[in-house]
Amino acid sequence: MNQQSRLPRRRGTTTPVSAGLVGVAAAGSAVAHVVAAASGPAGVMAWWMAAMGAACLSCAAPMAGFPARTFCAGQAATRAAGHLLAMSAAMNLIHLVLLLGPGSGHHGHVQGASTPDHQPAMLILIGVELLCLMAASAALRMTRTATPHPN
Numbered sequence: 001m002n003q004q005s006r007l008p009r010r011r012g013t014t015t016p017v018s019a020g021l022v023g024v025a026a027a028g029s030a031v032a033h034v035v036a037a038a039s040g041p042a043g044v045m046a047w048w049m050a051a052m053g054a055a056c057l058s059c060a061a062p063m064a065g066f067p068a069r070t071f072c073a074g075q076a077a078t079r080a081a082g083h084l085l086a087m088s089a090a091m092n093l094i095h096l097v098l099l100l101g102p103g104s105g106h107h108g109h110v111q112g113a114s115t116p117d118h119q120p121a122m123l124i125l126i127g128v129e130l131l132c133l134m135a136a137s138a139a140l141r142m143t144r145t146a147t148p149h150p151n
Contacts, residue, residue, distance in 0.1 A: 081143065092129040
């Protein structure tokens with residue numbers, strides 16, 4: 001007896017939703033990093049934040065068909081969501097290390113992370129990255145339930 005908890009979905013109906021979710025999350029994270037780079041203290045930390053903002057946009061690259069479009073749209077959204085999940089986890093870890101790691105206290109030598117006015121921006125970026133993790137997880141879940149099982 002088949003005991004499915006929900007009705008099966010039509011194949012491909014969630015691809016635009018999951019792709020849009022990944023695109024909005026990647027763009028939002030990129031904007032948050034660029035704003036943190038522009039509003040924080042100038043120096044090495046500002047350049048790192050700007051580079052992280054540019055790296056956030058790479059999460060949408062699988063959906064744009066970069067470098068070559070050899071897979072279908074559903075695979076592109078799944079691949080982009082997986083990339084966003086990994087990138088958000090790595091950036092969250094980087095922000096936590098910069099915020100709590102050695103050298104980030106009052107007598108630290110890390111430029112940018114040691115200033116008290118930059119800590120709220122780091123906490124906001126950690127929150128944005130957590131939202132990106134949730135969006136990537138939801139997009140992966142949508143694409144997983146949209147594909148039929150082989151058995």
